[in-house]
Amino acid sequence: xxxxxxxxxxxHAELETATKAFCSCLNxxxxxxxxxxxxxxxxxxxxxxxxNRKAVELAISxxxxxxxxxxxxxxxxxxxxFYPDLTKAYQISQLYAPLCLGGGLEINSRFIRLNRIxxxxxxxKLIHEKGVTIMDYNRAGVPLIEIVTExxxxxxxxxVEFVEKVRQTLVYGGICDGKMEQGxxxxxxxxSVMPEGSKIYGTRSEIKNINSFRFIKxxxxxxxxxxxxxxxxxxxxxxxxxxxxxxxxETFSMRTKEDAHDYRYFPDPDIPSLLILEEEIGRxxxxxxxxxxxxxxxxxxxxxxxxxxxxxxLSRRRTADFFDAAVSAGANPKNAANSIKGExxxxxxxxxxxxxxxxxxxxxxxxxxxxxxxxxxxxxxxxIALSAMYSEKIGIGEVAKKYSLYVSEDNAAIKEAVESVIAxxxxxxxxxxxxxxxxxxxxxxxxxxxxxxxxxxxxxxxxLKKALER
Amino acid sequence: xxxxxxxxxxxRREISAIELTRSYLERIEEHSGLEAFLHVNNACEAAAAKAxxxxxxxxxxxxxxxxxxxxxxxxxxxxxxxxxxxxxKGYIPPYDATVVAKLRSQxxxxxxxLNMDEFAMGATTTTSYYKKTRNPFDPNRVPGGSSGGSAAAVSAGLCSAALxxxxxxxxxxxxxxxGITGMRPTYGMVSRYGCVAFASSLDQVGPxxxxxxxCAQLLAAVAGADGHDQTSQHSTGLFAERSSAxxxxxxxxxxxxxxxxxxxxxxxxxxxxxxxxxVEPETRQAVLNAAEWYRNAGCQVSEISIPILEHAxxxxxxxxxxxxxxxxxxxxxxxxxxxxxxxxxxxDLVEKSRAEGFGWxxxxxxxxxxxxxxxxxxxxxxxxxxRLANALRSEYSRLFETYDAILSPASPMxxxxxxxxxxxxxxxxxxxxxxxxxxxxxxxxxxTPCGLTSDGLPIGLMMTGSRWSDSKxxxxxxxxxxxxxxxxxxxxxx
Numbered sequence: 027x028x029x030x031x032x033x034x035x036x037x038h039a040e041l042e043t044a045t046k047a048f049c050s051c052l053n054x055x056x057x058x059x060x061x062x063x064x065x066x067x068x069x070x071x072x073x074x075x076x077x078n079r080k081a082v083e084l085a086i087s088x089x090x091x092x093x094x095x096x097x098x099x100x101x102x103x104x105x106x107x108f109y110p111d112l113t114k115a116y117q118i119s120q121l122y123a124p125l126c127l128g129g130g131l132e133i134n135s136r137f138i139r140l141n142r143i144x145x146x147x148x149x150x151k152l153i154h155e156k157g158v159t160i161m162d163y164n165r166a167g168v169p170l171i172e173i174v175t176e177x178x179x180x181x182x183x184x185x186v187e188f189v190e191k192v193r194q195t196l197v198y199g200g201i202c203d204g205k206m207e208q209g210x211x212x213x214x215x216x217x218s219v220m221p222e223g224s225k226i227y228g229t230r231s232e233i234k235n236i237n238s239f240r241f242i243k244x245x246x247x248x249x250x251x252x253x254x255x256x257x258x259x260x261x262x263x264x265x266x267x268x269x270x271x272x273x274x275x276e277t278f279s280m281r282t283k284e285d286a287h288d289y290r291y292f293p294d295p296d297i298p299s300l301l302i303l304e305e306e307i308g309r310x311x312x313x314x315x316x317x318x319x320x321x322x323x324x325x326x327x328x329x330x331x332x333x334x335x336x337x338x339x340l341s342r343r344r345t346a347d348f349f350d351a352a353v354s355a356g357a358n359p360k361n362a363a364n365s366i367k368g369e370x371x372x373x374x375x376x377x378x379x380x381x382x383x384x385x386x387x388x389x390x391x392x393x394x395x396x397x398x399x400x401x402x403x404x405x406x407x408x409x410i411a412l413s414a415m416y417s418e419k420i421g422i423g424e425v426a427k428k429y430s431l432y433v434s435e436d437n438a439a440i441k442e443a444v445e446s447v448i449a450x451x452x453x454x455x456x457x458x459x460x461x462x463x464x465x466x467x468x469x470x471x472x473x474x475x476x477x478x479x480x481x482x483x484x485x486x487x488x489x490l491k492k493a494l495e496r
Numbered sequence: 497x498x499x500x501x502x503x504x505x506x507x508r509r510e511i512s513a514i515e516l517t518r519s520y521l522e523r524i525e526e527h528s529g530l531e532a533f534l535h536v537n538n539a540c541e542a543a544a545a546k547a548x549x550x551x552x553x554x555x556x557x558x559x560x561x562x563x564x565x566x567x568x569x570x571x572x573x574x575x576x577x578x579x580x581x582x583x584x585k586g587y588i589p590p591y592d593a594t595v596v597a598k599l600r601s602q603x604x605x606x607x608x609x610l611n612m613d614e615f616a617m618g619a620t621t622t623t624s625y626y627k628k629t630r631n632p633f634d635p636n637r638v639p640g641g642s643s644g645g646s647a648a649a650v651s652a653g654l655c656s657a658a659l660x661x662x663x664x665x666x667x668x669x670x671x672x673x674x675g676i677t678g679m680r681p682t683y684g685m686v687s688r689y690g691c692v693a694f695a696s697s698l699d700q701v702g703p704x705x706x707x708x709x710x711c712a713q714l715l716a717a718v719a720g721a722d723g724h725d726q727t728s729q730h731s732t733g734l735f736a737e738r739s740s741a742x743x744x745x746x747x748x749x750x751x752x753x754x755x756x757x758x759x760x761x762x763x764x765x766x767x768x769x770x771x772x773x774x775v776e777p778e779t780r781q782a783v784l785n786a787a788e789w790y791r792n793a794g795c796q797v798s799e800i801s802i803p804i805l806e807h808a809x810x811x812x813x814x815x816x817x818x819x820x821x822x823x824x825x826x827x828x829x830x831x832x833x834x835x836x837x838x839x840x841x842x843x844d845l846v847e848k849s850r851a852e853g854f855g856w857x858x859x860x861x862x863x864x865x866x867x868x869x870x871x872x873x874x875x876x877x878x879x880x881x882x883r884l885a886n887a888l889r890s891e892y893s894r895l896f897e898t899y900d901a902i903l904s905p906a907s908p909m910x911x912x913x914x915x916x917x918x919x920x921x922x923x924x925x926x927x928x929x930x931x932x933x934x935x936x937x938x939x940x941x942x943x944t945p946c947g948l949t950s951d952g953l954p955i956g957l958m959m960t961g962s963r964w965s966d967s968k969x970x971x972x973x974x975x976x977x978x979x980x981x982x983x984x985x986x987x988x989x990x
Contacts, residue, residue, distance in 0.1 A: 115825030
């Protein structure tokens with residue numbers, strides 16, 4: 027019998043707020059241990075939480091960008107369990123009335139449904155060092171959203187793709203920085219196997235705290251294989267929590283259902299229910315950036331980009347924003363996309379600057395594209411122009427003059443360049459005459475180099491052919 | 497001497513803040529046998545000197561230089577805050593509770609921290625890990641609880657007034673046992689920030705004083721919305737619009753003066769269910785006499801019935817214990833509080849530290865509360881209890897459409913002897929029937945002395961109003977107090 031895997035994910039994403047979820051301590055990564063703490067996040071006797079409205083707004087933004095419906099009334103619950111990283115011995119979370127419900131994302135032409143998104147607080151961090159365990163509570167109380175999917179994923183590749191898309195959406199929205207290596211984004215996966223085509227899910231296991239894309243793929247693949255082997259040999263999967271070991275690449279049982287926690291959830295009496303007003307929803311929606319999934323379909327349908335180009339543009343929000351601005355300013359979408367994924371991306375990579383918006387006036391970029399399209403400058407000239415506009419911060423007019431980029435009507439110069447190339451490379455000329463057509467593009471390149479982008483390849487090609495035919 | 501009289505003496509320089517403080521310190525020393533204090537503030541003379549400087553500069557406020565006591569569950573950055581538990585022995589918080597900070601900013605003088613039932617769980621102050629506070633009216637009897645130290649100290653004149661906390665009756669019942677006035681304000685009127693949580697949806701900090709007027713003074717000083725407590729003044733009631741100073745004015749000037757004329761407009765209800773068989777006859781008679789006093793003063797007085805009160809005690813114990821089970825989980829021995837030596841593991845550390853650090857009553861409630869929240873029992877216990885509380889709230893709202901305040905005893909009996917504390921905790925819990933209703937409904941409720949038993953023990957009249965009608969019930973109590981001589985304890989605690 028053939029089996030298929032059923033996967034559901036819980037994606038934990040730390041929110042990019044200035045302060046923590048229930049106190050005014052800084053929400054910062056990498057600070058000296060236990061410096062961003064106060065009576066509230068340390069859970070000292072008598073301290074009380076005060077909800078950070080910005081965290082609620084970001085969680086609502088996430089819900090909107092992932093197509094959820096936003097609850098008009100929400101509240102928080104206490105999830106009770108003992109662990110040294112949890113200062114109050116309960117986590118403020120949402121079980122009964124989460125902030126966002128439903129929603130989902132399409133990956134590989136399949137819609138993956140979300141069950142909910144809720145807003146909770148992160149726990150501190152335990153650092154095991156020289157035989158002792160050190161508690162660092164800087165992370166305690168950092169706002170976190172948990173994005174819970176329905177069991178709609180069917181393969182580790184799907185899971186990776188889905189997490190990547192969610193991550194990209196959150197980064198676009200300024201909701202989460204998406205840095206898995208810093209723990210800003212962590213994934214729990216529920217996995218089961220069932221006979222292919224079946225409607226009845228098998229017993230699932232849960233793998234906790236996977237913190238890289240590579241590990242998601244490896245951990246899921248390993249766990250699916252383990253379960254399939256087990257089931258095909260007549261065994262049974264037990265409901266349990268498993269841990270992925272990065273070194274061995276295997277998963278290990280942490281605890282079974284029998285010793286699973288009873289979290290004894292109940293509404294947190296310290297935090298009044300929150301009513302979310304229509305105008306609040308409207309204000310947040312108005313300030314929202316368009317989600318990458320929506321941009322992707324717009325780029326590929328209305329703007330006619332290939333899926334590959336669309337993905338390349340979308341890989342960073344700033345390139346996508348730059349592209350959108352250029353298209354609204356009248357640029358030809360395909361030309362704009364080519365320049366952005368080529369020259370602009372190269373310039374950004376060289377600058378090493380990861381976050382700043384692209385510093386180039388949109389009007390100049392659009393004008394440069396138009397000049398190239400009208401054959402007033404060559405593609406080679408366009409690259410020179412973009413590079414100069416980006417690094418020298420000068421306008422297209424000035425660049426064109428400074429580097430004399432306009433295509434020359436001077437046929438004499440073209441002829442001279444052609445003659446000089448032919449004269450200097452008799453070997454290639456001989457090859458051409460012996461029927462090797464490929465050498466033509468090489469010679470053309472040589473001529474273009476000599477002309478420094480000031481003549482159009484077509485014009486040069488014609489002259490070159492004429493000269494060679496002689 | 498009332499707080500207002502002390503204020504006048506201080507402001508007229510007829511007594512200095514230091515002299516006043518010293519006179520209280522002497523009384524505390526003299527009556528140390530009462531065991532009201534867990535900690536006497538050794539810096540209170542310095543605080544009095546600071547208060548005096550403020551008085552001298554002519555900038556005194558209502559509590560500048562007034563010596564007050566604090567229940568030991570209110571965080572103080574300069575004194576231990578133990579909640580009368582071994583768990584927090586020697587624990588000094590790094591911050592002041594909002595109510596403490598408010599009084600400190602007026603340069604009130606904190607005489608020290610007052611005994612209580614461990615983590616405010618109890619009605620006798622005998623669950624304190626440290627000491628047994630005695631009733632100033634009879635050293636062989638309990639002072640009530642959980643704010644028993646606060647009530648005993650005020651009653652015996654060991655502080656001008658004190659702050660306590662009331663979760664299910666912990667201010668009103670000890671006030672009635674010790675013959676003073678104590679008030680549970682409307683839930684949300686006073687910040688809970690820094691009051692070590694027992695049951696968050698019920699805990700409310702409030703005043704204990706020698707009169708309703710003194711309580712009003714202290715309440716006005718500590719009331720008000722607090723950015724550190726989202727449940728403070730969350731509801732937009734009458735008081736939400738008013739400053740706490742406005743409330744004091746309201747009380748002191750207008751309503752107080754108007755009582756005789758306003759009396760015919762006032763409609764009082766006497767709760768039938770709280771004057772039944774289970775109430776001691778002397779208590780019943782004293783409360784009926786007080787009701788009669790109001791009738792004679794011109795008020796309309798009727799008997800009312802709240803049948804649902806029958807279920808209030810179990811609902812209260814389920815909700816308060818459920819919340820307590822979560823609130824007290826943070827005491828795990830990891831960051832602060834009692835910790836065992838050489839634990840073998842994290843689990844061992846938590847289990848044994850808690851086993852050693854908590855007393856039996858606290859453990860009982862944690863177990864009860866944890867059980868009520870378990871999956872499978874949650875709907876049957878916790879949810880059912882919250883439904884009962886909602887029904888009770890509606891019932892009170894309906895009553896307050898007709899009645900200005902509701903009268904009852906604050907306890908079915910007067911203070912009982914230490915050796916008469918029931919063995920069966922359920923028996924003791926049942927005595928909370930008078931006070932838990934107002935707590936579950938978040939209503940303002942106070943107790944004021946209205947009589948003495950033949951044994952010379954005080955009896956408390958409880959008066960409960962609608963949400964945010966705090967000044968109204970204080971005025972009504974004040975009117976009664978002006979014609980009823982407060983019984984003075986014949987302190988003999990040695």
